[in-house]
Amino acid sequence: MLKVEHLSLQLPYYANWWRRCWAEVLRDVSLEIHPGEVHAVVGASGAGKSLLAHALLGLLPAPCRQTGRLHFQGQPLTAARQRQLRGRDLALIPQSLNALDPLVRNQRQVSWAAQRAGHTPASARDTATQALDHYQLNAGAQQAFPHQLSGGMARRVLTAMAHVSRAQLIIADEPSVGLDPQQRDRVLNALAALARGEGKAVLLITHDLRHALPIAQRVTIMRQGRCVETAPAAAFQGEGSGLNTDYAQALWQALPDNQFGNPLTSTDEQAQNVA
């Protein structure tokens, strides 16, 4: 569905106040995402994950220098096509909660996202209510303004907006940050269900491999603007001998609750094991 080939990106900075220089923040990034798949992009803070997401959606800060090729559903993903598809076939769950309009009630924001995806105003309202119910936001939270919600609740509103968008590709940038373990699993499992049940492609961006492995089919590890390795999620087991790079192996082996050989389970499964 989405093919990224040799994507490189440079952003400007100023040396000695006036001399403009260019910092290479993405370097030769290539990956593919298929329908029905959750593809996780995992890396430390500053690895370039959000910039990759913004490049796919045409949301990069200007000026910037971008090279490489993007294809979506077999066609080149040009700037004009990105504008046309954003919020429709391409949806973003942004990392920043500032993406919510502070002056618009939460339910209405989700309803607008549904209308942009082609719902009539009446069906958009119903769809928005169902989606917000699904993410356990009650009527009070639905009618509140964004500043009246906790960070985790606001993040669930953003997830509901992507949920109703009918997008073929959902890019989720740290969708579980600030959520308690149950809510985190709920959001991640909902993303997995969109891929599995509805054939959508999900690009899950996270700094925590533990959040990616229970739902992802493939994992790309990023470091300092580069793709270090793309591996099937099944390669993250045992001592990580199925992984090709030392960095990916080290990342896997460094997980605090890595039992080397026990596949990581979701919090729900862990809770059931305890019960």
Ligand SMILES: Nc1ncnc2c1ncn2[C@@H]1O[C@H](COP(=O)(O)OP(=O)(O)OP(=O)(O)O)[C@@H](O)[C@H]1O
């Ligand atoms: N607008 C910008 N101008 C200049 N440099 C930027 C800009 N946005 C990001 N960067 C730099 O690009 C690099 C990658 O940033 P990015 O936000 O993609 O990281 P990330 O992997 O998403 O990190 P995090 O997990 O903390 O969100 C960082 O070094 C950052 O300082």
